[in-house]
Amino acid sequence: MSIVPNMNRTVICSIVFVDIVEYSKKTVARQLAMKGWFNDLLSEALKHVAQTDRIILDTGDGAAICFPGDPEDALFMTNSLKVAIAEHAYPEFALRVGVNLGPIKVVTDINGRPNILGDGINVAQRVMSFAEPNQILVSRSYYDVVSCLSEEYAQLFRYRGMHQDKHVREHEVYEVSVSGEQDAPAADAPRAPAAPSGAAIAEDVPPEVEFDRAVLKALARRLADEIGPIAPLIVNRAAKRATDAQALVHAITDAIPLPARRKAFVADARAMLGVEAPAAQAPAAAQEAPAPAQEAPGLAAAFDPDPQWLAQVEALLAKDIGPIAKILVKKVHKAAASREAFIAELGASIDKEDERAAFCAAVETLKS
Secondary structure (H helix, E strand, O other), X not given: OOOOOOOOOXXXXXXXXXXXXXXXXXXXXXXXXXXXXXXXXXXXXXXXXXXXXXXXXXXXXXXXXXXXXXXXXXXXXXXXHHHHXXXXXXXXXXXXXXXXXXXXXXXXXXXXXEEEXXXXXXXXXXXXXXXXXXXXXXXXXXXXXXXXXXXXXHOOEEEEEEEEOOOOOEEEEEEEOOOOOOOOOOOOOOOOOOOOOOOOOOOOOOOOXXXXXXXXXXXXXXXXXXXXXXXXXXXXXXXXXXXXXXXXXXXXXXXXXXXXXXXXXXXXXXXXXXXXXXXXXXXXXXXXXXXOHHHOOOHHHHOOOOHHHHHHHHHHHHHHHHHHHHHHHHHHHHXXXXXXXXXXXXXXXXXXXXXXXXXXXXXXXXXO
């Protein structure tokens, strides 16, 4: 059932406002490339949210996304977006993200499509304007609601003070630490409001299938290697909704954007849960043929190049995509099953075909 509000009604929604950093300063050709990257990342981040449960407004240099239903959808979507940016390592590409919970009105635009108006989207845009590149900030209203859902949610937010917009309106903002190490909360940060006595939310609702808590914790630790400290929330949320172990694996892996990393995680998750890969996933001919060596669980570790060789590869890649090459080499190395797969995946991060070919050729000449 659709939860998109009826036209001309004012409702309270979660709104995510995303902006491509310094988009207007780029050439038209570069803007086209950036917009293409952005559209791909946004589509990937929203694939778990039904089209009837969201409204997307294209702002030219970004987008505003309204979630009339679960406020958690905004948090998980922004997490997926931030992880995807780090994984894909597009050159000179960064986003600023602002999240707000406030009133909006859905109206019909000149083309007959749904549009969003109201203070809710205006505040989301103001909050976004305070963010640094690849930083997620949320308003006080969004923080007050989401931090009540569980202690784990409250731990994801860090108070970043009071900011004043160009209209002299003040906004209290919080940073979302969804990946990497979290810093300590600011000493003057307002304390999160206590959860209402009747607000057990979904925490106390028994799942349809009772999963072993130790296994869920192990899954969360493994997922944290991919997406950071938001992993336990994603695992717990998926466990409450999954009807079986296979559905649980599928729901969790949606949070990992990079296909190679997702594939490696699926193998580990299935092993933890004792789930075999569905036979229907492989054609009959493929089942009769011997499985390639790289498909066997645990063989990815067989690709163990010399650290000096990795440093040389990193230096070559940095010439094309900059300092983020160090992060990308480390991440791809963990998931790559072979030297060829490693080189191909790194090459995919280079936008221009001739530069990509030159990089791959140069790496092939290095002695590992």
